[in-house]
Amino acid sequence: MQFKSQAVAKPYFIAAIGLFVGQILFGLILGLQYVIGDFLFPAIPFNVARMVHTNLLIVWLLFGFMGGAYYMIPEESETELFSPKLALAMFWIFLVAGALTIVGYLTVPYATLAHMTGNNIVETMGREFLEQPLITKVGIVIVALAFLFNITMTVLKGKKTSISTVLLIGLWGLAVFFLFAFYNPVNVVLDKFFWWWTVHLWVEGVWELILGAFLAFVLIKTTGVDREVIEKWLYVIVTLTLISGIIGTGHHYFWIGTPEYWQWWGSIFSALEPIPFFGMTVFAFNMVNRRRREHPNKAAVLWALGTGVMAFLGAGVWGFLHTLAPVNYYTHGTQITAAHGHMAFYGAYAMVNLMMISYAMPILRGRAANSNKSQVLEMWSFWLMTVSIVFITLFLTAAGILQVWLQRASDAPLPFMVAQDKIALFYWMREWTGVVFLIGLLMYIASFFVGGEEKEAA
Amino acid sequence: MSGAFTKSMARNIFYGGTVFFFLLFLALSFDTHSQLPKRDMRANITPQVAMGKKLWEEYNCIGCHTLMGEGAYFAPELGNVVVRYGEEGVKAFIKARPKEGIPGRRSMPQFNFTDEQLDAIAAFLKHVNSINDANWPPNDQG
Numbered sequence: 001m002q003f004k005s006q007a008v009a010k011p012y013f014i015a016a017i018g019l020f021v022g023q024i025l026f027g028l029i030l031g032l033q034y035v036i037g038d039f040l041f042p043a044i045p046f047n048v049a050r051m052v053h054t055n056l057l058i059v060w061l062l063f064g065f066m067g068g069a070y071y072m073i074p075e076e077s078e079t080e081l082f083s084p085k086l087a088l089a090m091f092w093i094f095l096v097a098g099a100l101t102i103v104g105y106l107t108v109p110y111a112t113l114a115h116m117t118g119n120n121i122v123e124t125m126g127r128e129f130l131e132q133p134l135i136t137k138v139g140i141v142i143v144a145l146a147f148l149f150n151i152t153m154t155v156l157k158g159k160k161t162s163i164s165t166v167l168l169i170g171l172w173g174l175a176v177f178f179l180f181a182f183y184n185p186v187n188v189v190l191d192k193f194f195w196w197w198t199v200h201l202w203v204e205g206v207w208e209l210i211l212g213a214f215l216a217f218v219l220i221k222t223t224g225v226d227r228e229v230i231e232k233w234l235y236v237i238v239t240l241t242l243i244s245g246i247i248g249t250g251h252h253y254f255w256i257g258t259p260e261y262w263q264w265w266g267s268i269f270s271a272l273e274p275i276p277f278f279g280m281t282v283f284a285f286n287m288v289n290r291r292r293r294e295h296p297n298k299a300a301v302l303w304a305l306g307t308g309v310m311a312f313l314g315a316g317v318w319g320f321l322h323t324l325a326p327v328n329y330y331t332h333g334t335q336i337t338a339a340h341g342h343m344a345f346y347g348a349y350a351m352v353n354l355m356m357i358s359y360a361m362p363i364l365r366g367r368a369a370n371s372n373k374s375q376v377l378e379m380w381s382f383w384l385m386t387v388s389i390v391f392i393t394l395f396l397t398a399a400g401i402l403q404v405w406l407q408r409a410s411d412a413p414l415p416f417m418v419a420q421d422k423i424a425l426f427y428w429m430r431e432w433t434g435v436v437f438l439i440g441l442l443m444y445i446a447s448f449f450v451g452g453e454e455k456e457a458a
Numbered sequence: 459m460s461g462a463f464t465k466s467m468a469r470n471i472f473y474g475g476t477v478f479f480f481l482l483f484l485a486l487s488f489d490t491h492s493q494l495p496k497r498d499m500r501a502n503i504t505p506q507v508a509m510g511k512k513l514w515e516e517y518n519c520i521g522c523h524t525l526m527g528e529g530a531y532f533a534p535e536l537g538n539v540v541v542r543y544g545e546e547g548v549k550a551f552i553k554a555r556p557k558e559g560i561p562g563r564r565s566m567p568q569f570n571f572t573d574e575q576l577d578a579i580a581a582f583l584k585h586v587n588s589i590n591d592a593n594w595p596p597n598d599q600g
Contacts, residue, residue, distance in 0.1 A: 034532070037564030042557070045567050046532050047521025111516040111569075119516065126515025128529055162469065184515075186508045188586060189498035192528065193490070228465055235468035242476045246483045255594035256526045257498045258490050263592070265486065330596060333527030333535065413599040416534035417564070 003074040005081035012067025013357045019060035026053040031431040064353030071360045077158025097139040130181045144175045162231040170209030177201045189257035204245040223291035237279045244272035263325035270323040274316030284308030297369035299378040303355035310347025335400035343393040371452030378447040384440030391433045399426035497590040510582025535600030545580040
């Protein structure tokens with residue numbers, strides 16, 4: 001690696017992968033509970049397992065973002081990290097806080113946890129994805145601020161590139177919009193309105209800037225295409241992202257008590273949200289086609305192309321599928337939403353982190369790329385996980401279409417649970433596909449331990 | 459992208475476009491807030507409804523159910539549950555959950571709520587049902 005301090009990224013990447021495994025294990029528990037309703041009940045009820053599943057996802061993605069930034073920023077800024085010690089300290093704080101939170105979810109009833117951790121002082125808990133106890137939320141803010149301070153100071157003392165500027169805007173946006181997690185008015189409409197300022201403006205806003213910056217960085221490194229060209233693309237993509245995504249928040253304001261005009265604003269602008277994702281697909285393929293060098297790390301290039309395609313399919317196409325208000329009237333809060341969520345998160349954010357890890361980890365371990373044997377195994381894991389998520393998405397989409405028909409659209413709508421029983425076959429197929437995903441993930445981890453002839457560090 | 463379109467042009471469009479659309483979003487949000495009092499029935503938010511919302515959160519109901527379509531998709535929509543079961547029916551259902559669940563079925567935990575807590579939860583769900591949410595869900599099954 002070019003700068004010694006980039007090494008702090010390594011523990012972040014390892015923790016990210018470890019938590020990813022936890023996320024998938026709890027995903028399998030949830031999938032089984034969909035068909036064997038009382039599985040692990042009352043020890044781990046569905047809501048607890050789901051909190052663990054989604055919170056682990058968020059935390060491992062954040063670990064990945066932070067690790068990626070710690071790796072990338074010194075190289076972009078051409079200077080050592082402002083404080084590697086601070087980065088390492090924050091790693092342990094974040095890991096311990098995250099682990100304690102998960103242990104808390106699993107061992108203490110949620111209501112008791114709320115009382116133990118100060119939910120009576122500031123009520124923030126019990127809202128989807130923002131279930132963390134107050135002290136964890138405060139911890140996230142502290143870690144995020146220390147991280148941003150570290151990264152920003154590094155950029156300020158070094159070279160300022162467009163890629164690091166876009167990354168910084170994304171990361172600062174992430175921190176700023178998280179503050180809405182502390183705002184929980186008693187008026188449920190206002191609560192939901194601003195809840196989306198964290199959730200939507202993260203995943204369909206500032207996180208896409210982080211995604212774009214990471215993708216641009218790895219494409220420069222692996223293709224050797226001129227930085228001016230790549231950075232121009234990056235600006236165009238993030239422009240389209242925010243132009244469509246900010247007002248696109250309106251697609252969450254159709255049915256929660258907000259005025260009807262959001263059905264127009266939300267439908268039109270969120271219908272544009274696939275465009276920046278399509279831009280990323282074209283961007284990735286275009287740059288790889290115009291490559292000026294053959295980078296020995298083929299696996300990293302595969303992840304880069306993969307995230308371009310899967311983010312477009314999951315976030316773009318599957319988002320568009322149910323984003324128009326007249327469609328969403330029937331599909332809102334069904335398995336269609338779950339289908340979209342799974343492919344979008346995997347395609348956009350899991351894959352971009354795996355791309356960054358794939359590119360950086362060999363270098364952090366003192367070589368330009370892993371051995372051919374190791375890369376072949378990693379590429380197998382790419383295909384297993386990616387094809388699995390495609391099928392999980394298709395099965396959930398089928399389940400969702402049937403659910404909409406049986407429960408919402410037919411002349412004699414069935415009660416929720418009656419409809420659920422009728423679509424159980426698709427939940428079983430989803431669960432088995434999830435097992436294949438786990439096998440892919442285990443192969444991915446195994447690829448780190450495969451030796452063979454390695455390329456020397458560049 | 460041809461040579462005439464430079465990186466600094468792209469950057470300027472990025473900053474300009476972002477600021478413009480964020481301001482537009484703020485303006486729409488501001489207008490929404492002026493209209494909300496007629497739609498969100500805030501005048502009816504009693505201390506009992508507030509207590510119900512807090513219980514809703516502290517028992518993580520959203521971890522299985524949806525409320526106005528948002529949440530988890532494991533258990534029924536509750537934004538209109540008072541239409542399906544009535545307030546008394548909702549309370550009776552929550553109260554009757556077996557501690558060890560129902561064999562083979564999706565089971566809701568027994569939370570051992572007091573009567574006061576049950577009343578608050580029902581009041582909260584009744585309040586949510588009264589919100590003007592553009593006629594969603596499509597039918598009473600949620």
